[in-house]
Amino acid sequence: MRGRDACDPRPSPPSHPAPSVRAVIEVMKLTKVYGRTRAVDDLSFTVRPGQVTGFLGPNGAGKSTTMRMILGLDRPTAGRATVAGRPYRDHRAPLHAVGALLDARAAHPGRTARDHLVALGQTHGIAPSRADGLLAEVGLGDVARRRVGGFSLGMAQRLGIAAALLGDPAVVVLDEPVNGLDPDGVLWIRTLLKRLAADGRTVLVSSHLMSEMAVTADHLLVVDHGRLLADTSLDALLDRERVFVRGPRPDALRALLTGCGATVDDDRGGLLVTGLGVDAIGVAAAGQGLVLHELTPHRASLEQAYMELTTTKERA
Amino acid sequence: MTGLTARGVVRAEWTKLLSLRSTWAVLGATAVLTVAFGALVGWNQARAGDAPTVAGAFLPIDLFSLVLGVFGVLLMTGEFSSGLVRATFAAVPRRLPVLWAKAVTLAAATVPVLAVTCIVALLANQAFAAGDRITLADPGVLRATAGAAAAPLAMGLVGLAIGTLVRHTALAIALFVATLLVLPAILPAALPDDTAGDVLRFVPVAASQAMYAVGPDGGPFDLLAPGQAALVLAGWVAVLLAAAGFVLRRRDA
Numbered sequence: 001m002r003g004r005d006a007c008d009p010r011p012s013p014p015s016h017p018a019p020s021v022r023a024v025i026e027v028m029k030l031t032k033v034y035g036r037t038r039a040v041d042d043l044s045f046t047v048r049p050g051q052v053t054g055f056l057g058p059n060g061a062g063k064s065t066t067m068r069m070i071l072g073l074d075r076p077t078a079g080r081a082t083v084a085g086r087p088y089r090d091h092r093a094p095l096h097a098v099g100a101l102l103d104a105r106a107a108h109p110g111r112t113a114r115d116h117l118v119a120l121g122q123t124h125g126i127a128p129s130r131a132d133g134l135l136a137e138v139g140l141g142d143v144a145r146r147r148v149g150g151f152s153l154g155m156a157q158r159l160g161i162a163a164a165l166l167g168d169p170a171v172v173v174l175d176e177p178v179n180g181l182d183p184d185g186v187l188w189i190r191t192l193l194k195r196l197a198a199d200g201r202t203v204l205v206s207s208h209l210m211s212e213m214a215v216t217a218d219h220l221l222v223v224d225h226g227r228l229l230a231d232t233s234l235d236a237l238l239d240r241e242r243v244f245v246r247g248p249r250p251d252a253l254r255a256l257l258t259g260c261g262a263t264v265d266d267d268r269g270g271l272l273v274t275g276l277g278v279d280a281i282g283v284a285a286a287g288q289g290l291v292l293h294e295l296t297p298h299r300a301s302l303e304q305a306y307m308e309l310t311t312t313k314e315r316a
Numbered sequence: 317m318t319g320l321t322a323r324g325v326v327r328a329e330w331t332k333l334l335s336l337r338s339t340w341a342v343l344g345a346t347a348v349l350t351v352a353f354g355a356l357v358g359w360n361q362a363r364a365g366d367a368p369t370v371a372g373a374f375l376p377i378d379l380f381s382l383v384l385g386v387f388g389v390l391l392m393t394g395e396f397s398s399g400l401v402r403a404t405f406a407a408v409p410r411r412l413p414v415l416w417a418k419a420v421t422l423a424a425a426t427v428p429v430l431a432v433t434c435i436v437a438l439l440a441n442q443a444f445a446a447g448d449r450i451t452l453a454d455p456g457v458l459r460a461t462a463g464a465a466a467a468p469l470a471m472g473l474v475g476l477a478i479g480t481l482v483r484h485t486a487l488a489i490a491l492f493v494a495t496l497l498v499l500p501a502i503l504p505a506a507l508p509d510d511t512a513g514d515v516l517r518f519v520p521v522a523a524s525q526a527m528y529a530v531g532p533d534g535g536p537f538d539l540l541a542p543g544q545a546a547l548v549l550a551g552w553v554a555v556l557l558a559a560a561g562f563v564l565r566r567r568d569a
Contacts, residue, residue, distance in 0.1 A: 072409045073402055074568040089409040093319030100406050106399040108336070115335035116400075122328040123407045125318040163403055 024048055025070060025171060025202060029079035032065050032226075039065045041226035042079070047204050049170075052197045054217030054234075055206040058310060062226035063206040064102070067175050070204075071100050083171055095124045095167030101160040101174045109149030113140055113159050116148060121166050134162040139188070153180030161192070171202040178212055190216050210306040222309050229309045237305050243278055246270035246294035247285070256288055257281065270294060274308075322413055329417040333391075333425055343426065346383045347433040350376045354437030355444070362444040370450060370460050370530045373441035380433070380468040381524060384426060385492050388475025391418050393485040405569050412561050415480060419557065422472050430465040437464075456530045463527030463542055470524055470549045471496070477556035480564055496521055504536065513537030523548040 025047035032040040040062040047053045055063050068074040070081045072088040080087065083098055091097045107116045117131035135144045138158040143151070148159065157180050164172060174193075178186050193216050197203045207213050213220060213234075220237060222230040230237065246269060247253050254264045254271060262276040273281060278297050285292050318324075333339055353376035358368035392415075395401040408414050435452070438461060442449040452458045475492055482488040500519045504512045516522055517540050526545035540548060 068402075068568070071402075071406050073405055075566070091409070094409050095407050096319070098406075102402050102406070103399045106403045108332070108394060108398045108400050110336050110338060111332070112335065115331060119328045119331040119335070120403060120407050122331055123324045124320050125324050 024085075025081070025083055025173075025204060026085075027066065027070065027079070027081045030066065030069060030076050030081055031078040032062070032069060032074060033077045038226050040069070040076075043223070043226065043228055044079075045221050045228060045231050047171075047202055047221075048219075049202040050197060050200050051218035052193050052203045052205060052216055053219045053221060054213035055204055055221050055223070056210060056213050056217075056306065057206075057208065057223040057229075059208050061208075061223045063208075063223060064175050065226075066223075067100070067102060067173055067204070067206065070173060071098065071102070073102070093124055093167070095120070095126070096169055097167075098171040098173060099164035099167060099169035100172075101157075101164045101177055103175070104153060104156040104160050104180060106160060106163070107148040107156070110147055112145050112147055113151070113162075114144040116159065117162060117166060120163055124167060126166060130166065131162075134165055135159075137165075138162045154182055154185055157181055158185070161189075169201070172196055172204070174203075174205045176206055176208070178207070178209075186212075210303050222306065224310045241277060242298045243273045243276065243281055244270055244294065244296045244298055245273055245281055245285075245292060247290060247292045249290060252288070253285065253290055253292075256284055256290065260284055272298070320408065322417075325408055325413040325417040326420055328407075329414070329421045330424070333421050338390075339387075339425070342383060342387055343429050346380050347429055350380050350433050351437045351440050353379065355440035358441030358444040362446060367447065368441045368445050368450075370438065370457055370528075373438045374434070374460065374464040374528045376437065377434070377464045377467060377528060378521075378525075380430065381471040381521070382493075382497065384468045384472035385475035385496065386489055388422060388472040388477075389479035389488045389492055390485065391422060391476050392479035393483055393488050396483045397485055401569050411564050415476075415557070415561050415564055418476060419473055422476060423469055426469055426472060427465065430468055434461050434464045459542060460528045460530050463524075463529075463546070466546070467524035467527050467549070470553050471520070473553045474520060474556055477553070477560040480560035481556075518548055520549060520552045523552070 027043055027045050030040055030043045031038065043062070043066060055066070057063055065074060066081075069076050070083065070088065082088075083091070088094060088098060107113075111119075113135060114128075114131055117134065118128045121128070121131055132144065135141050138161055140155060140158055140162065143155065148156065151159065157177065161174070161177060164174065177189050181189060193203055193205060197218070205213075205216065217234055219233050220230060221228065222232075244267060245253060245257075250271060257264050257271070257273055257276060260276055260280070262281075263274040265272045265274075276284075278295055282292070282295060354373045357372040357375055361368045361372050395404055404414055405411055438450070438452075438457075442451075450457055452461060474496065475488075478492050479485075479488045482491055500516060500521050503516055503519070507515060513536070516537055517526070523540060523545040526539035527542050527549065529539055529542070539545065
C-alpha cells in the first residue's frame with residue numbers, strides 16, 4: 001500500500017505561501033488514525049482565496065475528517081491545520097474567520113430555525129436581524145419560526161448554509177452541501193459558491209461527485225484512503241494527455257515507455273500511456289527501432305480522469 | 317459585529333435554554349408537583365394528628381432534584397444527539413465557555429423557580445397546621461428553605477457534568493439515577509455498620525438532604541451539619557464539572 005509507484009499521477013508538492021496571507025487554509029502533514037484505520041494519512045495542501053476549491057473523493061476518503069480537523073473539532077493524530085496562519089481554536093472571532101457546514105443535522109429539533117441562528121450569532125454579538133436576513137436569503141423566510149425537527153433534509157441543508165454565512169466569514173467550508181437539495185437548490189448552491197469566491201473568499205467544498213465539482217470548482221483536491229491523489233486546477237486535470245500506442249512488439253514498447261517514467265496500461269490491443277506526450281513516445285520508439293502502427297492522443301473526460309486517479313491508487 | 321465573548325456565549329446558551337418548550341414544561345410541571353406533594357404531606361400529617369413539619373414540606377424536593385438532574389444531563393447530551401454540538405463548537409472552539417455558560421444559565425433559570433417553589437411548598441404544607449404555623453422567621457427555617465432551593469440546582473449541575481462526560485442521553489440518565497439514587501440505597505447493606513454512616517453522609521443526595529433538614533431526621537445515620545453539607549455538595553459539583561471540562565476539551569466532537 002505504502003510503496004508509491006513512480007508512474008502514479010503524483011500530486012504536485014504544495015507550495016506554502018507566506019502565513020500572512022489572509023483567509024488561506026493550510027493543511028500540513030495532517031494524519032488521523034482511528035484504531036487501525038488511517039482515515040487521513042499525511043495530507044498536505046493549501047486552499048487559496050478567490051476560487052472554489054473542490055475536495056473530491058469517494059465516500060470514506062477522509063474528506064469530512066479533514067474538514068473537522070481544520071475546524072478544531074477533531075484532534076489530529078499528527079500534523080496541523082491552520083486558517084489565516086493560525087489554528088482555528090486560536091481565532092478571536094471564529095465565526096468571522098470560517099463559516100462551516102459539516103452536517104445538515106446540526107440543530108436541535110425542538111428549536112425554531114430563527115432561534116437556532118440567533119443563539120449561534122449571539123456568541124459573537126451578531127444581531128438577530130442578521131439571522132432574519134440570512135433566513136430570507138436561503139429561502140427559509142416563511143419557516144423561520146418553525147421548529148427544525150419538521151424540516152426536510154433540503155431545508156436543514158439551507159439552514160446549515162445560513163449558519164455558515166452568519167459571521168460573514170472570509171473562509172467557507174462546506175461538506176457535501178448539495179446532498180438532499182432539489183434541482184433548484186443545487187443550482188442555488190452553485191451560484192452561491194461562485195459568488196462567495198468572486199467576493200475574494202476562500203471556498204472549500206467537498207463532494208463525492210465529479211460531475212458536481214466539474215461545474216462548480218476551479219481547483220481540485222482529490223483524495224482517497226486519506227491521501228492526496230491530485231492537487232490540480234480543473235483545466236490541468238482535463239488536459240492530462242493520454243496516448244494510445246499500438247505496435248507489433250507491445251512488451252518491448254511497454255518496457256521502454258515505463259523506463260521513461262510513463263504509466264502504461266493495456267487497452268484494446270494496444271497500450272494506453274500516461275505521462276509521456278505523442279512526440280516523446282515517437283522519438284523513444286524510433287531510438288529503439290520499434291515499429292509503431294498507431295500513435296493517437298486521447299483527451300480524458302473528467303469522470304475518466306477521476307476514476308483513473310482513484311483506481312490506479314488502489315492497485316499500487 | 318464584535319468577536320467571541322464570554323458574555324455572548326452566556327447569552328447564546330440563555331436563548332437556547334428558553335427557546336425549548338420542554339424547559340418551560342419541565343420547570344412548570346415539577347414546581348406544581350413539588351408544591352402539591354408538599355401540601356399533601358402536610359394534610360396527611362395533620363390528619364394523623366401531628367403538626368406538619370418542615371421536613372415534610374421539603375420531602376418532595378427529591379423529585380425536583382431528580383428532574384433537574386435529568387434536565388442537566390439533557391442540556392449537554394441534547395447537543396450531541398442532535399449534532400448541534402459541531403455548530404456550537406465551531407462558534408466556540410475552546411469549548412470550556414460552553415460548559416460554564418450552560419451551568420450559569422441553568423442556575424439563572426432555575427433559582428427563581430426553586431425559591432418560589434420552596435416557599436410556596438412550605439406555606440401550602442403549613443396551611444394544614446391546627447395550631448401555630450412554622451414561618452420563615454422561625455430558627456433554621458429560612459436556612460432550610462434556602463437549602464431546599466439550592467440542592468436541586470446542585471443535582472442539575474451534577475447532571476450537566478455527567479451528561480458531558482458520557483454524552484449519550486440514555487446512558488447518562490441511567491448513570492445519574494444509578495450512582496446518585498440507587499447506589500446510596502444499596503451501600504448501607506454493603507458496608508460494615510460502623511462505617512456505613514461515615515460514607516453515606518458524604519454522598520451527594522445525603523448532603524443535599526442535610527441542607528434542608530431541621531434538626532435530626534431520625535434516619536439511620538447522622539446527617540452533616542447544613543454548612544458542611546453545602547461545602548461537600550459544592551465539592552462534588554466542582555470535581556465533576558472539572559472532570560467534564562477536561563474531557564470536553566480533549567475529545568473529538
